Amino acid sequence: MSEPVRDTGGSSTLTDDTKSGDEVSAQTYDGMSLAELAKHYQLRPSAARPGMFAYGRQLWERRHFIMGFATARNVAMYTEARLGQLWQVLTPLLNAAVYYLIFGLILNTSRGVPKFLPFLITGIFIFNFTQRAFITTSRVITDSLPLIRALPFPRGCLPIGYVMIELQQLVMSMVILTAIVLATGQPLTWYWLLAIPALGLQSMFNAGMGLFLARLGAGADDFGQLMPFLVRTWMYTSGVMFSIETISSLKNHPTIVYLLQINPAAVYISLVRNSILLTQRQSWRGSAPYNNQLCVQYYKAAENTHSPTSQLLLSAHCHGPISIDQLWLWGVGWAVLALVVGYVFFWQAETRYGRG
Amino acid sequence: MVNPTVVVDDLHVVYKVYGAGGDKGTAATALMRVVKRQRRPSVREVHAIRGVSFVVNHGDAIGIIGRNGSGKSTLLQAIAGLLPPERGCVYTSGQAALLGVNAALLDDLTGERNIVLGCLAMGMSKQEVKDNYQSVVDFSGVDPAFINYPMRTYSTGMAQRLRFSIASAKSHEILMIDEALATGDANFRAKSHDKIMELRGEAGTVFLVAHNLAEVEASCNRVIWLEKGKIMREGEDVPAIIDAYLEATGGVPRKRDTVAENDHTS
Numbered sequence: 001m002s003e004p005v006r007d008t009g010g011s012s013t014l015t016d017d018t019k020s021g022d023e024v025s026a027q028t029y030d031g032m033s034l035a036e037l038a039k040h041y042q043l044r045p046s047a048a049r050p051g052m053f054a055y056g057r058q059l060w061e062r063r064h065f066i067m068g069f070a071t072a073r074n075v076a077m078y079t080e081a082r083l084g085q086l087w088q089v090l091t092p093l094l095n096a097a098v099y100y101l102i103f104g105l106i107l108n109t110s111r112g113v114p115k116f117l118p119f120l121i122t123g124i125f126i127f128n129f130t131q132r133a134f135i136t137t138s139r140v141i142t143d144s145l146p147l148i149r150a151l152p153f154p155r156g157c158l159p160i161g162y163v164m165i166e167l168q169q170l171v172m173s174m175v176i177l178t179a180i181v182l183a184t185g186q187p188l189t190w191y192w193l194l195a196i197p198a199l200g201l202q203s204m205f206n207a208g209m210g211l212f213l214a215r216l217g218a219g220a221d222d223f224g225q226l227m228p229f230l231v232r233t234w235m236y237t238s239g240v241m242f243s244i245e246t247i248s249s250l251k252n253h254p255t256i257v258y259l260l261q262i263n264p265a266a267v268y269i270s271l272v273r274n275s276i277l278l279t280q281r282q283s284w285r286g287s288a289p290y291n292n293q294l295c296v297q298y299y300k301a302a303e304n305t306h307s308p309t310s311q312l313l314l315s316a317h318c319h320g321p322i323s324i325d326q327l328w329l330w331g332v333g334w335a336v337l338a339l340v341v342g343y344v345f346f347w348q349a350e351t352r353y354g355r356g
Numbered sequence: 357m358v359n360p361t362v363v364v365d366d367l368h369v370v371y372k373v374y375g376a377g378g379d380k381g382t383a384a385t386a387l388m389r390v391v392k393r394q395r396r397p398s399v400r401e402v403h404a405i406r407g408v409s410f411v412v413n414h415g416d417a418i419g420i421i422g423r424n425g426s427g428k429s430t431l432l433q434a435i436a437g438l439l440p441p442e443r444g445c446v447y448t449s450g451q452a453a454l455l456g457v458n459a460a461l462l463d464d465l466t467g468e469r470n471i472v473l474g475c476l477a478m479g480m481s482k483q484e485v486k487d488n489y490q491s492v493v494d495f496s497g498v499d500p501a502f503i504n505y506p507m508r509t510y511s512t513g514m515a516q517r518l519r520f521s522i523a524s525a526k527s528h529e530i531l532m533i534d535e536a537l538a539t540g541d542a543n544f545r546a547k548s549h550d551k552i553m554e555l556r557g558e559a560g561t562v563f564l565v566a567h568n569l570a571e572v573e574a575s576c577n578r579v580i581w582l583e584k585g586k587i588m589r590e591g592e593d594v595p596a597i598i599d600a601y602l603e604a605t606g607g608v609p610r611k612r613d614t615v616a617e618n619d620h621t622s
Contacts, residue, residue, distance in 0.1 A: 034365035034409060038447030041360050046437035046446040065476040072473050076464035079506055149438050150459040151477055152451060354439045355371050 047351045050154075055347050058154045066157050070164035092173035095128075096121050096180055103241075112246035112302030114279040114312040118181045122277065123240040125177050126199075126269045129170045130206055131231045136162045137210035138227045141218035141353050148354050155353045156346055159214035163207045170199070177276075186278050194275035201335040202268040208338030211346035218353055238265035245285055245321065246302055258321040264334040271331055274324055283313045286320025295319075361530060361561045362412040362435060362452065366444035369405035369427075369434045369585075404430040406585040407444070412578075417562040419576035419594065421569065421601055427585040428565045432532045435563070452530035452563075453478075455555070457523045463508040467498055467518055470507055474522035488525045495551070496521035497544065517544050524551050531559035533566075569598050 032040060050058060059066075078087045104117050113119050137159040141148070144158050174195075182188060217223045237260055244250075244260045260266060273280040281287070295318035301311035322330075404427045412418055420428050433439040436452045460477035461470045471492050475485040493503060496518045498510070507515055533552060556562045556575075566572050572579060572594070579597050581588040588604075589597050 034363050034411065035445070035447075037360060037411065038363040038365070038445075041363075041449070043360065043363055043447035043449050046435060046448045046452060047440045048437075062479075064482045065479075068473050068476045072462055072465055072469055075469065076462045079464040146459040147477075149433055150454060150456060152437055152453070153477065153479065351437070351440045354433070 049347070049350045052344065052347060055154060055156070055350065056343075059156050059160070062153055062157050065153065066161045066164060069157065069161040070168060073161075073165050074168050088169065088172045089176065091169075092125060092176045095124065096176060099124060111242050112298075112312060112315070113243050114283050114309040115184060115186065115277065118184045118186060118277055119243075119273060119280065120241060121180055122177060122273050123269050125170070125173045126202070126272050127235055127238060127240045127265055128173070129166055129199075129202065130209075130265055130268070131235065132166045132169070133163045133206040133210055134213060134231050135224075135227050136166070138213040138217035139221075139224040140210075140214050142221055142224065145354075155350055156211060156343075159210040159346070160207050163203065163210045166206070167203055174199075181276055186276070189278065191275050191278075191281065195272050198268060198271035198275060198331065201271075201331045204335035205264055205268070205338045208335070208340070208342035211342035212338070215346050215349050218349070234263075234265060238263060238269065240265075240269065245315070245318075254319075254321060261321050261327075262330050264330075264338075267327055267330045267334060270327055274327075279309065279313065281324075283315045284320065284324060285315055285318045286323055288316035290319060291317040359414040360411050361414050361416075361449040363447040364408055364410050364412075364435065364444075365447070367405050367408045367431075367434060367441050367446060368403070368443040369430050369439050370401050370403050370442040371430070371439060373400050373402050403442075404585050405434060408582075408585070408587055409444075410580065410587070410590060412561055414560045416578055417556065417564065417576045419572035419579040420563060420565045420582060421567075421572060421579060421598070422582035422588075423605060426582040428582055429534055430585075431582065432534055432563060432565060435530075436532065448530060449560075450529040452532060453526075453528040454532045454534060455523050455528075455552075456519075456534065458519055461507065461519065461522070463515075464506055466506055467493075467503040467510070470518070471522055474519075475525060478523075478526050480526060492518075492521045492525050495524075495547070513541060513544075520548050520551075524548070524555060527555055527558040529559060530561045530563075531555055532563040569602070573598055 049055075074088070075085070078084055081087055083090065099120055100117060103120055140158045140162050141155070148155060148158075213223075213227070217227075238244075239260065244257055244266060247257075250257050250260075261270070270280075274284065294314045298312065298314035298318060301307035301314070408431065420431065422428050430439060432454060434441060435446050435448065436454055437446070437448075438454075457474040457477060460474050462473070465473065471489060472485055475488060475492075476482075480488065493500070496514075498514055498518050502510065502514070507518070510518070564572060564576055576594060578590070578592050579594045580590045581597055581601050589600060591597060
């Protein structure tokens with residue numbers, strides 16, 4: 001039996017619509033074609049795609065499943081370890097320890113940023129949320145094929161669930177981050193509350209992109225393989241380990257600095273930094289009246305590795321590529337854009353994910 | 357009285373299989389394929405269902421028989437809307453559901469969490485999960501002391517009993533039962549057989565895929581014999597079709613079918 005194998009290759013078939021009902025069937029039943037019969041008794045196609053808004057309603061009805069699925073995955077991740085759930089806290093803590101060792105003790109560099117260590121660890125943790133969400137959602141359909149072929153549920157539950165898994169991990173990381181930031185001498189202020197809407201927007205962005213990437217990854221596994229490299233490149237252009245504005249080679253290219261600063265990862269990282277790090281707010285370019293002399297003084301200080309914080313805070317007197325208010329607008333814009341595009345793009349292929 | 361609940365109209369189902377072999381699988385051969393602009397031979401599309409049509413009425417119990425790889429499970433998945441049709445269409449009066457939640461469960465989780473997860477995956481609300489939880493535990497017969505242990509620590513029989521209990525916690529309008537679900541010791545087999553009967557009573561329409569032909573003959577009023585993705589014979593004369601099937605397959609039907617529905621045996 002070799003007949004049923006059609007060698008039509010491995011290209012993505014997720015883009016062509018399934019043809020249904022456009023062929024007149026040969027069989028009749030009580031004088032009606034089968035399609036007419038089904039219509040007469042108000043039967044509906046089993047693989048029919050719900051309407052765009054009905055789909056959103058279905059996802060909302062499955063919210064307990066999404067959260068249950070996310071929690072279950074997180075719990076299952078550490079059951080083999082002797083320390084168990086403690087790893088949810090230990091993993092980010094050890095991550096922070098590694099960066100402290102390299103950047104705090106070995107390199108001991110400020111790179112023109114006042115209080116570099118909390119700046120760095122905030123960047124790492126916030127970027128990690130988006131990074132993990134991107135990598136896991138681009139593989140979610142391939143990884144969950146047995147589940148998709150066994151149970152009916154809106155498939156959007158899967159990428160959203162994966163983003164929720166990472167969000168739960170992020171909450172643990174934020175607890176550690178709070179401790180680190182306070183330990184490095186940053187004060188606890190009302191500004192901290194702004195981290196919540198910032199992370200909310202980032203979660204929306206991740207969920208939208210997760211839906212988008214899940215469909216892309218469903219067509220070709222190669223995409224899932226490529227994703228870690230794309231994301232790592234993105235990390236190096238998003239000001240995770242340095243401040244975008246202090247790159248000396250970009251000093252005379254304000255447009256490039258602006259473009260780097262409005263990329264979604266840099267936006268969300270900056271928003272969280274601005275809410276929990278006082279020194280970041282104080283040193284934000286353009287937050288103080290422009291003063292050429294003080295700005296030049298800052299650039300001199302930034303050249304040295306051991307400049308005092310007070311000198312590095314003078315960057316506030318330089319021209320800034322973007323204000324904090326504008327940053328919030330970009331944050332909202334990216335989140336809404338990703339969510340709308342991702343949702344529609346994923347929904348369009350809803351019935352075809354079972355094909356593999 | 358005609359009251360169709362499932363109409364299958366010239367259904368064709370195609371799905372992809374990865375790693376089907378065909379080249380040496382080295383990086384060099386893969387590179388040559390890219391250079392020559394050939395497609396990857398190890399990704400194959402299997403045309404599993406090729407033009408199947410039938411109508412099922414309310415109250416019908418349909419037995420589906422056929423050899424390994426004849427497309428029985430694929431047909432059920434297509435009726436449930438899990439695999440999209442390549443051509444043709446399946447119309448149903450409601451959501452058709454396969455009995456089984458194995459794919460949603462995680463062995464690393466405790467039995468308790470798996471019950472909740474499995475029930476949520478089947479579409480129960482939080483309240484329904486709460487209401488059903490105790491009856492699932494009771495039915496499975498899993499020792500209450502074990503319910504807080506990860507499922508991977510369960511014996512095979514115990515895990516199978518729990519999986520069956522979770523899967524059978526919800527009743528469906530169109531129920532599809534694939535293969536022998538009744539497993540475990542003799543006592544549980546009898547219990548699960550009764551449970552399946554109960555679910556079938558609640559369901560308006562039942563599909564049964566089984567290799568136990570006596571079971572099909574005893575409980576189905578219609579039978580569909582699939583062969584290479586097409587209907588060989590179909591009708592209400594169950595014993596005659598089963599006899600013909602037995603004759604065609606050499607008299608002795610296989611006892612077990614495996615998950616690999618599309619291994620090419622013939």
